[in-house]
Amino acid sequence: MKLLEERILKDGNVLGEGILKVDSFLTHQVDFELMQEIGKVFAEKYKDVGITKVVTIEASGIAPAIYAAQALNVPMIFAKKHKNITMTEGILTAEVYSFTKQVTSTVSIAGKFLQEDDVVLIVDDFLANGQAAKGLLEIIQQAGATVAGVGIVIEKSFQTGRALLEEAGVPVTSLARIQEFKDNTVVFTEADA
């Protein structure tokens, strides 16, 4: 997605050690217009496979996911990273290790929102080691629902997340794919949309 790649080059900051900071338009301050375009591109890619739900994980995945849900005209569900006293019954969970934060957390979705006949598009802001997307995949499979694909805003293609998901038989659509960081700038490889 050319618009996204241009925005990353313009406003992204490479912090070193494989960290790209995109807090001016995606992970902290959010550009609704870009998110809306991103949602449309995901929807266009998955419009013919009968998506019934978009699933993401709090918090940075929510903005691109809600616009994907809008473009597909389906509900969006965001998985919780933290326990909440109002979540009581029928919780589906998966363990997710974050390399960035160096902690394992329990990600959860209330089972009542996923049925066996659901066809799910997972959306997330970043794909690196694929642990978050794998956790969501596990939860959706626990519900007996189908994952039609994973839509990623920014993929770190030098890490193993994409291979992990593809080995699980799930197609990945990444709108920007980072091949490497070179001299503190981003080098892209060809994106999926």
Next chain:
Amino acid sequence: MKLLEERILKDGNVLGEGILKVDSFLTHQVDFELMQEIGKVFAEKYKDVGITKVVTIEASGIAPAIYAAQALNVPMIFAKKHKNITMTEGILTAEVYSFTKQVTSTVSIAGKFLQEDDVVLIVDDFLANGQAAKGLLEIIQQAGATVAGVGIVIEKSFQTGRALLEEAGVPVTSLARIQEFKDNTVVFTEADA
């Protein structure tokens, strides 16, 4: 907002002890269409005061906030509840006590996203004791920016949050105002929009 009140009566669950669960359309599964309408109502209410940013707090505030930002044609910023290793410079923080989770957490926004000439609309999903909104207010005031108002999806009017914000001189616009829970159902008082 009649559409919202009807939805709360239809799909909300009163768990007792003042807890209303709206996880089928707002706090877990999200109805984009309702969020879009909510965003438009907030925008209509604040269209003439020169809003330059919409500020919310992760995670359930993000969906209504992004649509308010879209309707006002400004960026949205979501405050972080948890520390993140990519947030390094110029962080504005406030302590927020959650009565629901019984923990104090540090809420933060990168200072670079708030300037003195910014006019901010705060948006959040719930207003109960007002601690989260008060924390956001403090952060925005630290930046020297102005808070034009607080837009709330669901206010628990029997708690002290609204009074706290109004005493601080900030107008509150709540789209649904719960006067009490009676026999496990919701009794509304007149909403602000």
